[in-house]
Amino acid sequence: MSRRKLLRSIGGLGALLLAGCDRLSGTTWFPKVLEAGERASQGVHHLLTSRKSMAQEFTEADLSPQFRSNGTSAPNNPQYRALAVDGFASWRLKVDGLVHKPQAFTLAQLRSMKSRTQITRHDCVEGWSAIGKWKGVPLSEILASVEPDGRARFAVFHCDDPMTRDGTNFYYESIDMEDAYHPQTILAYELNNKVLPIPNGAPVRLRVERQLGYKHAKYINRIELVDSFRHIAGGNGGYWEDNGYQWYAGI
Amino acid sequence: MAAEPYTATQSSQKRSYLYYRHTVPVRVMHWINVIALTLLMMSGLMIFNAHPALYWGKSSYTGRPAVLQISTRDAESAGQIGVTRVFGREFDTTGVLGLSEFNGEPQAVAFPHWATVPGYYSLAMARQWHFFFAWVFVANGIAYVIYSIASRHLTRNLVPTTAELRGVGASIKDHLRFRHPTGEASRRYNVLQKLAYIAVIFVLLPLVILLGWAMSPWLNSVLPGWVDIFGGRQSARTLHFIVAWLLFAFVLIHVFEVIVSGLFNHLRSMITGYFKIKESA
Numbered sequence: 286m287s288r289r290k291l292l293r294s295i296g297g298l299g300a301l302l303l304a305g306c307d308r309l310s311g312t313t314w315f316p317k318v319l320e321a322g323e324r325a326s327q328g329v330h331h332l333l334t335s336r337k338s339m340a341q342e343f344t345e346a347d348l349s350p351q352f353r354s355n356g357t358s359a360p361n362n363p364q365y366r367a368l369a370v371d372g373f374a375s376w377r378l379k380v381d382g383l384v385h386k387p388q389a390f391t392l393a394q395l396r397s398m399k400s401r402t403q404i405t406r407h408d409c410v411e412g413w414s415a416i417g418k419w420k421g422v423p424l425s426e427i428l429a430s431v432e433p434d435g436r437a438r439f440a441v442f443h444c445d446d447p448m449t450r451d452g453t454n455f456y457y458e459s460i461d462m463e464d465a466y467h468p469q470t471i472l473a474y475e476l477n478n479k480v481l482p483i484p485n486g487a488p489v490r491l492r493v494e495r496q497l498g499y500k501h502a503k504y505i506n507r508i509e510l511v512d513s514f515r516h517i518a519g520g521n522g523g524y525w526e527d528n529g530y531q532w533y534a535g536i
Numbered sequence: 537m538a539a540e541p542y543t544a545t546q547s548s549q550k551r552s553y554l555y556y557r558h559t560v561p562v563r564v565m566h567w568i569n570v571i572a573l574t575l576l577m578m579s580g581l582m583i584f585n586a587h588p589a590l591y592w593g594k595s596s597y598t599g600r601p602a603v604l605q606i607s608t609r610d611a612e613s614a615g616q617i618g619v620t621r622v623f624g625r626e627f628d629t630t631g632v633l634g635l636s637e638f639n640g641e642p643q644a645v646a647f648p649h650w651a652t653v654p655g656y657y658s659l660a661m662a663r664q665w666h667f668f669f670a671w672v673f674v675a676n677g678i679a680y681v682i683y684s685i686a687s688r689h690l691t692r693n694l695v696p697t698t699a700e701l702r703g704v705g706a707s708i709k710d711h712l713r714f715r716h717p718t719g720e721a722s723r724r725y726n727v728l729q730k731l732a733y734i735a736v737i738f739v740l741l742p743l744v745i746l747l748g749w750a751m752s753p754w755l756n757s758v759l760p761g762w763v764d765i766f767g768g769r770q771s772a773r774t775l776h777f778i779v780a781w782l783l784f785a786f787v788l789i790h791v792f793e794v795i796v797s798g799l800f801n802h803l804r805s806m807i808t809g810y811f812k813i814k815e816s817a
Contacts, residue, residue: 291799303655306665310654316664322669322670322671325667334755341761350597350598410659413587414596414769529660529661529664530660535755
């Protein structure tokens with residue numbers, strides 16, 4: 286075999302292996318094998334950090350001139366639009382599921398609760414980052430008033446933005462109780478000292494600062510505490526998770 | 537490492553024999569690395585395609601333009617073209633970057649799909665590949681470092697001696713003339729080779745891992761602000777991209793040197809361990 290022939294067969298083998306990669310990506314079992322990477326990341330990350338390890342906070346000088354809106358920027362939902370008309374005066378945030386005292390909060394009630402302001406960096410799964418100043422009510426405050434049941438393992442955020450054109454398939458996300466009680470996990474109602482704009486998730490959106498942008502659910506209307514999210518929508522804990530993205534978005 | 541000749545064959549003028557050059561762990565870890573780094577590079581390019589722009593600083597939106605940006609735009613005469621902007625200067629890169637043909641169809645994509653894993657647009661799947669093989673690569677790297685130190689592979693075979701370091705100039709000249717050590721001298725790595733391996737193993741590879749970690753929002757919280765040693769998260773992303781291409785450049789040179797200094801011999805020695813040494817008469 287000549288050198289050229291050998292190189293050519295190595296090249297051919299490479300092309301064949303890559304075609305094999307695409308075939309593997311299309312199977313149901315192989316992506317599950319790859320998920321071992323996600324589990325390893327989550328496990329190692331939790332070994333390296335404490336439950337309340339804080340995301341970096343920035344100064345006003347670091348603020349992005351305009352905070353980018355990604356995904357939905359105007360929910361195609363008549364009920365949501367009706368609520369937006371009067372500044373979300375009749376909007377309610379329902380908190381239920383595995384809680385002792387299910388409640389519905391008005392925007393005014395949320396605004397009157399203890400608040401936290403933080404300048405943090407938003408990292409999109411696509412690769413870009415933007416820095417914004419958020420003010421909101423810590424999720425731990427809400428949890429304290431609804432009194433979660435000991436069985437609650439996840440907080441599921443149900444949203445008002447439909448992800449399909451026919452106005453169905455609403456966005457949703459979920460986080461575990463460690464993140465739910467994290468000091469920087471807030472329901473933000475202000476961005477850069479102004480009322481949270483509709484493109485950024487009005488009236489309230491989640492900030493869960495140690496995770497990627499898709500975890501930061503916008504247009505929240507209900508928080509449901511559950512012991513498993515298998516029965517919700519596609520069963521993977523979020524709209525993007527149902528579309529192949531990792532539930533653990535810390536990387 | 538066994539230094540005894542394995543077999544000796546007598547030819548008319550020159551003697552040649554097989555020398556046991558690469559131990560089993562080195563060979564196994566080398567090929568695991570080939571697979572892991574190839575898949576990391578190609579899935580990395582697909583991840584880049586999701587937002588084909590690089591920035592300097594803590595965020596992407598600082599008021600300053602992107603350092604590098606690959607896009608597709610309409611050119612009145614030519615229809616769609618692929619463009620690459622580097623520090624604001626625009627280059628037409630149609631055919632490769634920004635717009636490329638795949639299966640006979642023009643595609644508006646930053647890096648062409650023949651260079652990505654998967655070979656179609658899927659950020660979710662590319663991330664699964666990337667993080668799985670990142671752990672394979674990290675585990676392999678840790679095993680390699682422990683092995684190299686424990687077996688003295690590092691001190692015996694990789695760290696150049698002072699005498700060798702004095703010969704760097706001569707070695708550069710030899711490399712440029714494609715002259716390679718023969719006979720007994722070819723048992724050892726040459727000094728440039730040693731320096732290149734050490735730079736890759738102990739500088740570039742750890743750096744690319746660290747830069748990867750710098751992009752993880754969760755790992756950012758290990759010590760808030762540590763990412764600023766790289767100039768911020770977006771700078772880290774830019775550097776991760778640059779170091780990946782430096783590794784690619786190393787691989788190109790490495791494979792080139794393998795080809796010009798005896799493709800069969802090197803392949804055999806990295807597969808079976810045995811390297812044929814021709815004694816200079």
